[in-house]
Amino acid sequence: MSGRRTDEQHRVATPLELLFDLTFVVAFGFAGNELAHTIVTGHVGAGLIGFAVAMFATCWAWINFSWFASAFDTDDWLYRIVTMVQMVGVLILALGIPPLFSSLVAGAHLNITGIVIGYVVMRIAMVVQWLRAARQCPANRRAALTYVVAIVAAQIGWVTLIFLDITVLPLLLCALALDIVEGLGPVIAERRQPTPWHAEHIADRYSALAIIALGEGVVGAAAALSAVIEVEHGWTWEVASVGLAGIGLTLGMWWSYFTLPSGEALQVARGKGFVWGYGQILVFAAIAATGAGLHVAALQMEQPTAAGEAAAGGAAAAEAHVGVSAAVLAVAVPVAVFTVALYGLYTYLVGQFDRFHLLLLGGTVVVLALAVLLATTGVPLPICLLLLALAPAVTVVGYETVGHAHQERVLERLRSGVADRPAAAEPRPAPR
Numbered sequence: 001m002s003g004r005r006t007d008e009q010h011r012v013a014t015p016l017e018l019l020f021d022l023t024f025v026v027a028f029g030f031a032g033n034e035l036a037h038t039i040v041t042g043h044v045g046a047g048l049i050g051f052a053v054a055m056f057a058t059c060w061a062w063i064n065f066s067w068f069a070s071a072f073d074t075d076d077w078l079y080r081i082v083t084m085v086q087m088v089g090v091l092i093l094a095l096g097i098p099p100l101f102s103s104l105v106a107g108a109h110l111n112i113t114g115i116v117i118g119y120v121v122m123r124i125a126m127v128v129q130w131l132r133a134a135r136q137c138p139a140n141r142r143a144a145l146t147y148v149v150a151i152v153a154a155q156i157g158w159v160t161l162i163f164l165d166i167t168v169l170p171l172l173l174c175a176l177a178l179d180i181v182e183g184l185g186p187v188i189a190e191r192r193q194p195t196p197w198h199a200e201h202i203a204d205r206y207s208a209l210a211i212i213a214l215g216e217g218v219v220g221a222a223a224a225l226s227a228v229i230e231v232e233h234g235w236t237w238e239v240a241s242v243g244l245a246g247i248g249l250t251l252g253m254w255w256s257y258f259t260l261p262s263g264e265a266l267q268v269a270r271g272k273g274f275v276w277g278y279g280q281i282l283v284f285a286a287i288a289a290t291g292a293g294l295h296v297a298a299l300q301m302e303q304p305t306a307a308g309e310a311a312a313g314g315a316a317a318a319e320a321h322v323g324v325s326a327a328v329l330a331v332a333v334p335v336a337v338f339t340v341a342l343y344g345l346y347t348y349l350v351g352q353f354d355r356f357h358l359l360l361l362g363g364t365v366v367v368l369a370l371a372v373l374l375a376t377t378g379v380p381l382p383i384c385l386l387l388l389a390l391a392p393a394v395t396v397v398g399y400e401t402v403g404h405a406h407q408e409r410v411l412e413r414l415r416s417g418v419a420d421r422p423a424a425a426e427p428r429p430a431p432r
Contacts, residue, residue, distance in 0.1 A: 001072045001074055001132055001133045001136040001137050002136060002137050003071060003072060003137050003139065003140060003195070003196045004070070004071055004072065004073065004196055004197075004198060005196065005198075006196050006197070006198055006199070008198060008201075011198045011200055011201040011204075012200075012201065012204045013201070013204050013205055013208050014069075014073065014075060016075060016080060016083060017066070017069060017073075017205065017208070018208060019087075020065070020083055020086065020087055021062075021208050021209055021212050022212070023087045023090040023091060023094075024058060024062060024090060024209065024212055025212055025215070025216055026090070026091060026094040027054070027058040027090060027093060027094040027097065028055075028058070028212065028213055028216040028288050029094075029216050029219065030054070030094050030095075030097040030098060031050075031051055031054040031055055031058070031097055031288060031292075032051075032216060032217065032288045032289070032291045032292040032295065033292070033295065034047070034050060034051070034054075034097060034098055034101040035047045035048075035050070035051040035101075035289065035292040036292040036293075036295035036296045036299065036330075037101075037299075038050070038101060038104075038105060039292070039296050039322060039326075039330055040296055040299045040300070040321065040322045041105075041321065042321050042322075043104075043105045046101070046104035046105045046107075047101065047104075049104055049168075049172070050097075050100050050101040050104045051285070051288075051289065051292075052285070053100060053112070053115070053172075053175070054097045054100060054115070055281065055284065055285040055288060056179070056281060056285075057093060057115055057119055058090070058093065058094075059209075059280075059281040059284050059285070060179070060182075060281070061086075061089070061090065061093070061119060061122045061123070062209060063277060063278070063280075063281070064123075064126055064186075065083075065086060065122075065126065066202065066205045066206075066209075067186070067195075067197055067202065067277065068126065068129055068130070068133075068195075069205075070197040070198050070201045070202050070205070071133075071140075071195040071196045071197045071198075072129070072133045072137065072195070078132075079129070082125050082128050082129055083125070085121065085122075085124075085125040086121075086122045086125045086126070088121060089118045089119065089120075089121030089122030089123075089125065090118065090122065091118070092114060092117055092118030092121060093114070093115050093117075093118025093119055093122070094118070095114055095118070096111075096112070096113065096114020096115040096116075096117065096118055097114075097115065099111040099113070099114055100112055100114070100115060104168070109165060110167075110168050110171050110172075112161065112162070112171075112175075113162050116158045116159065116161065116162055119155075119158060120155050120158060120159060123151050123154070123155050124155070126147075126151060127148055127151055127152060130144045130145075130147045130148045130151070131144070131148060134148070139193070140193055140195050140196075141193075142189075142192055142193045143189040143190065143192055143193035143194070143195055144189075144195075146185060146188055146189035146192065147185055147186065147189050149185070150181060150182055150184065150185020150186070150188075150189075151182065151185065153181055153182075154178050154179075154181050154182035154185075157174070157177075157178040157181070158178060161174055161175065161178075183278070186274070187274055190274070197273070199263055199264075199266040199267035199270060199273075200263040200264075200266075200267060202263070202266065202273070202277070203262045203263030203266055204263065206262070206277075206280055207257070207258065209284060210254075210257050210283070210284065210287060211254070213284050213287040213288050213291075214250050214253060214254055214287055214291075216288065216291060217246075217250060217287060217288060217290055217291020217292075217294065218246060218247070218250050218291065219291075222243075222246075225239055225242060225243055225246075225298050237382070238301060238380070238381070238382045239301070241382030241383070241385060241386055242294070242297055242298055242301065242381075242382055242385055244386065244389070245294070245297075245382070245385035245386050245388060245389040246294045246385075246389075248386075248389030248390075248393075249290060249294070249331070249335065249388065249389045249391075249392065251392075252389065252390075252391070252392025252393050252395075252396060253287060253290065253335070253338060253392050255392065255395070255396045256338075256339070256342060256392050256395040256396065257283075257342065259395065259396070259399045259403070260342065260346045260407075261407070261411065262276070262345075262346065262349060264411060265346070265349040265350050265411065265414060266349060268414050268415060269349055269350070269351065269414070272348060272349055272351075275345075275348060276345050276348065276349055279341065279344070279345045279348075280345065282337065282341040283338060283341045283342055283345070285334075285337075286334045286335070286337040286338035286341060287334075287338060289333075289334035289337075290331060290334040290335055290338065292330070292334075293327075293330035293331035293332075293333075293334055294331060294385075296322060296326075296327050296330040296331075297327045297328075297330065297331060297381060297385055299322070300322050300323070300324065300326075300327040300381060301381060301382075324375050324378075324379075324380075324381045324384070325372065325375040325376050327375075327381055328371055328372050328375040328381065328384045328385070328388065329372060329375075331385065331388050332368045332371060332372055332388055332391075335364075335368060335388065335391050335392070336364070336365065336368055339361060339364050339391070339392070339395070340361065343357045343360070343361055350410055350411070350414050351414070352410070352413070354410065356398070356402075356403065356406050359398070360394055360395050360398045360403075363394040363398075364391050364392070364394045364395065367387065367388070367390055367391040367394060368388065368391050370387060371384045371385075371387040371388045371391075372384075374387065
């Protein structure tokens with residue numbers, strides 16, 4: 001672990017990293033499914049809190065491993081075994097997500113035991129990786145040990161929280177304090193001794209997790225639609241419309257995410273990596289929440305039939321209590337958050353306000369608002385969802401017409417601005 005070179009050509013995610021990412025499908029799936037069910041049963045506040053906790057814990061563990069791997073990946077047998085331990089931790093964390101939501105809905109003691117145990121397993125594995133880097137890469141020893149101290153201190157706090165019998169709000173405040181402790185560790189470490197992470201590799205890793213989140217949203221919506229098809233005894237235009245809207249939203253959000261060249265901008269503005277990297281948690285959460293919103297829409301469509309069965313004395317009484325407007329909002333809000341976060345992070349990365357992006361944002365908001373307005377006037381849910389699917393298309397059309405040329409000019413100004421400044425003294429890692 002002598003450190004990777006920051007100027008490696010065509011550096012992309014390794015097969016091991018992609019395998020590691022697949023374990024997060026389970027965590028995203030549980031979080032999205034639980035959020036959908038809490039919304040349709042009227043526990044929106046509990047659902048949002050549980051979803052925020054679950055997504056932050058999941059994404060935070062992924063971010064720490066990915067940036068470490070970008071700097072010190074050796075892909076030898078020991079590295080692979082320790083990575084497998086982290087994968088086990090992800091699965092334990094994922095299995096702790098449903099109990100978290102159940103405890104929030106019940107209003108009882110917040111059950112974070114499973115999440116904390118899985119998180120601690122992952123972080124212990126990272127301590128092993130950082131200690132190995134500290135020993136084998138003297139140029140980054142100080143930074144590696146700083147990471148170790150921050151991780152260990154936070155894990156002691158997390159384990160302590162399991163045994164504290166406190167209410168939800170104090171526990172969440174304690175969790176926030178621990179997140180700050182662990183989040184400041186990398187900031188302090190990188191300022192003292194920057195690790196040799198690779199900008200294009202990091203952008204590729206984030207892109208892979210975005211695809212994981214998008215795929216899980218499709219799976220969740222498809223599972224819900226399958227239940228509707230079974231109840232309705234076949235396909236209807238409503239079911240087909242929801243399916244088409246889900247695929248349209250997924251394609252549009254994917255297209256939008258990969259339109260902005262974060263890797264190239266990050267290579268030029270390496271000092272902005274922390275804010276960009278941490279801010280992506282909001283993007284991933286919005287993607288997963290969009291899938292949950294499509295699940296809510298499918299469950300809403302199932303209500304009339306289930307209600308009829310309940311009135312007839314059937315056992316399959318509907319659990320869903322959400323109207324068309326609420327179902328549309330469940331999709332529109334995360335799509336809006338995704339778009340704003342995506343453009344906001346890119347604006348921060350390139351360091352300049354872009355009126356063209358503001359125009360695209362405005363167009364997206366108009367489409368989303370129109371869909372919500374139509375829902376309040378009694379327009380059927382499938383039509384509203386089809387309109388929502390056009391929201392990401394504003395960005396797609398904008399970039400496929402004039403946006404790419406505009407973007408190239410922005411990047412060129414960014415490159416020129418860096419070229420005009422004196423070169424920063426960046427430590428060169430030792431050859432592998």
